[in-house]
Amino acid sequence: MRSLIDIQELSVQEIDELIEKANDIIAHPEAYREKCRYKKLATLFFEPSTRTRLSFEAAMYELGGQVLGFSEAQSSSAAKGESVSDTVRVVSGYADIIAMRHPKEGAPLVASMAATVPVINAGDGGHLHPTQTLTDLLTISREKGRLHDLTIGFCGDLKFGRTVHSLIAAMARYDNVRFVLVSPTELKLPSYIKKEILQQKGLEYVQTTDLAAVMPSLDILYMTRVQRERFFNEEDYLRLKDSYILTPEKLANAKPDLSILHPLPRVNEISTAIDADPRACYFRQALYGKYIRMALILKLLEVE
């Protein structure tokens, strides 16, 4: 039995196989409609979510399975003080696989040690978000036709943005990827990620506050929301929230085949005027999240 807590638990070959499977599901959805008949997914969401929870649920329904769960901690026994370990121990008897989101870093890992079914980390605090990363990798591979030889810019809240942390860890394993880290000084990528991933592997990266200066070099621009819920005070959030707002003017010197990604939800870091630009991939990206989660559920449930 296998869980997915950190994207680094998957080998590059396994990631490539998941992408291949998701592409096959997109091409032949009817072949998958009964694959998880009589199987149940529990979505235990202790933190708000739209895409991650609903795409997990849609994924399980499209595989012919069923779904149970809760979407806020207040409606679960966590509100009575139950531990995550006790909750998943019990839910292991009700479901075949669990997707969990929690505001505390490490909670899904703790859950995976108490559960007797696979646990998928659907986002833990400001730490990791491996299934968003699988979504992002599927998107990049469909948009660009490759996951190597790319310059990828991450812009916004690189400190608290868990999707950024997991995607950097994943992209660092493909050949000749250059990283451009654009953020306000206060929201820089945590140094443990720089040390353990970028420097450790001797990877090329640039750190800057100036998006305009690096725009022409980018193949991919991964925009992120400033993570309000992780701030200690509202003044800091208000001061930093509009540090980067992508507008059509700012794309003037971007590559014609730039791919703009965003895990969503968008607040106002991407002007809606960009949505109609063919380089805007974020709504397609959200759709791909369903297919890659279907592929992941099949893998962890060991369905042929």
Ligand code: NCD
């Ligand atoms: C992200 C998350 O929850 O970390 N959203 C998502 O899962 N698509 C990004 C965010 O909330 O900003």
